[in-house]
Amino acid sequence: MSEFSVLIGGQAGYGIDKAGVVLARLFGRLGYRVYIYRDYPSLIRGGHTFSIIRASKVRINAHRNNVDFLLALNQDTVDLHKNKLNKNGVVIFDSAAVKTDGLGLPIGGIVKEEGAAEITRNTCLLGAFAKAAGIGWAALEQVLRQNMPKELEINLKVARRGFEAAAEKKKIEKFDQPPLPILTGNEALSLGLIAAGLQAYVAYPMTPASTILHFMAEQAEEFSLKVLQPESEIGVMLTALGFSYAGTKAAVGTSGGGFCLMTEGVSFAGMAELPIVIIVGQRTGPSTGLPTYTGQTELHFVLNAGQGEFTRFIVAPGDPEEAYYWGAVALNLAWQFQIPAFILTDKTMAEGGFNFDLSSIKVVKEAALPKRAFPGDKEVVVKINSYEHDAKGLTTEDAANTKQMAEKRLLKGKQLAQELEKYETVKIYGDAKAATAILCWGSNKGVCVEAAQKLGLKVIQPLVLSPFPVKQFESAVKDVKKLICVENNATGQLAKLLKLNGFSVDEMALKYDGRPFDLDELEGELKKWI
């Protein structure tokens, strides 16, 4: 098997996510490229949570709902996902908790006999899986040793018991390529910001952006970061603007609901020309919606958030390398042009597990900054103002000044667009000469690129969404006869943005049930039009 998928499921609190990461790293060491799809409800204990770990000889950034192994710690996992099992697929389960056909082991009993904690059932199941997939004990042991900082010995013991109690069912091939790190989009994005000189991260917890806060807090000491959790997203945004005014490069992160509270600060940043990076991790809305599921519904919200007219930069990375690279670029552009710079992601991107190849990313140097003074500098007075102001920062309602300042703020948009000509802001994949092209943005890149390769289509991915890269987009669609727009929303927000810029799409494949497209599903959708 040169490609396969494993679904592991149970209740929240069973250690499903951890087990999924261990599996992905195990496959990495066997020479595979991997992708982890995480599906979990908005609660702490109970409910149903699962991960699909897809492994392939070649790089992938999308999951498939057809799986070869189903690893079940409870009955729900079998009942909900049995239909996903491929022909000849194997179910491995805890026979003490699950009734089904396949490879059942008394995992609950084993764990009890060993006097291990209930949660180690996940490790026992991994042991059984390794045996069933023909993976040697040594490989599993090595990965467990690296990934189980707590209670290692007892985990190894129950894993070994699971390994010994199971039987080989389906042998996984090995490949000779070194493993790549496996990161979430949020981790890659955080590293990009850190690489470009981020000094402060300010955030209030909100899925799917919270793991940026956790990561930054964890790395605060290593990279000398000031990481702060204020009282609300209003506090977050304004505190970050205080950092920015004082010369500290700051970023904030949230999701749609938190961003609602930040919008007055966005407009302030536009007026006062304060550089700030704003990460918006989209999830299923409106309102509280589905907190732990995905969506791409905030494009026009972010494009238009905040009263008044001012320049903003918006980028939507499509994989962790782009998140890293454009995170760094966004921080640079924010400071170079003294504007708010947005990084638009979504739950799929933010919390999915991706391979990450640092060596493939162009190095981003800290940009040369325009001359600016900061409070504390000698013999200068630095005045920032949310009112319209003169060159000194003093309030004025003078008509000529108002006009001049409005033009100054908008001129930045033209200069920024010019600067962005140096970057690849619209990317093309698949068959560049194909007459039919898929149009996508953000996390849909992974699944679209793979579907296009299979179907012989072209993929066009605008990375920068404001200022819209009209020239580069024009050249990308020049010979395209049919443009199919793929988005995770119900109205086609990118299609709408294109319309504003004089382009139109022919078909739309829209998914708005909180779940990302899986490869086979998208292929099915696209086949309707080709």
Next chain:
Amino acid sequence: MDIETHARNDWCPGCGNFAILNAVKAVLAELQGEGASLDDVVLVGGIGQHAKMLDYINVNSFYSLHGRPLPPAEGIKLANPKTKVIVFSGDGDAYGEGIEHLIFAAKRNIDITLIVHDNRVYALTTGQVTPTSPQGFKSRSIPSGNLERPINPLELILAAGATHIARGYSANLPLLKRQIKEAILHKGFSLIDVLQVCVTFNNLYDYYSKHVYELKDHDPADREAALKKMREWDYNTEAPIALGTFYKASWPTFDELFLKGKGEKDEPRSAGIKELLKNYI
């Protein structure tokens, strides 16, 4: 450097804000005379008549949004701990729109000074009730009279955790100067609630002048005594109105705790990132 700006002052004649402006200017000059550099002073304001202070004083300033002077003040302090951050806010600004920030800044005991221009009316928007307007107060937003009882900001801020709490009066300039200097020099979160008279929409000169007195023989370290004094006048019913420092305590400040051990590293970040990625294989 000249402390005056070219901005034209447009407060009403007789406005209580003049006293605060003059007191602040005098205190800044005094601090400068004692060796402090005004380059390190940052004034932060919300939106309201109070915030025009920033246009009238030629030092660093951050003219924030309504209700939001405290969060940027905290960001500035944490970005550059050598700054002296002085925040001006109105009663609507601090006790209404921005009350969550006030409670949290006090809770953190971050080393900044907050001066509230408490005129107990929205003046910039031409006369509506604020959180400290008394019950029955007739205003444009409720002409039949305010139904709510006012907040006692001193009591609230004591509960929140501020370590320096005072009340001033715009008609007592010498006291105001002393109070502002004392608050700036206090290490921790300090609040001065200044009874600042709005001559146009809520002229309380006569009322205040009849009731105010300066605190004497009061031990600001005594929290119980402070609370008792704060409760003497509830901003609503007629009672003696104490001026002075009600409460003072010495607690570690948030900025100290937060910044402890933080400093730039020499090692390039790219090396740290490469090293870190090894843990993700």
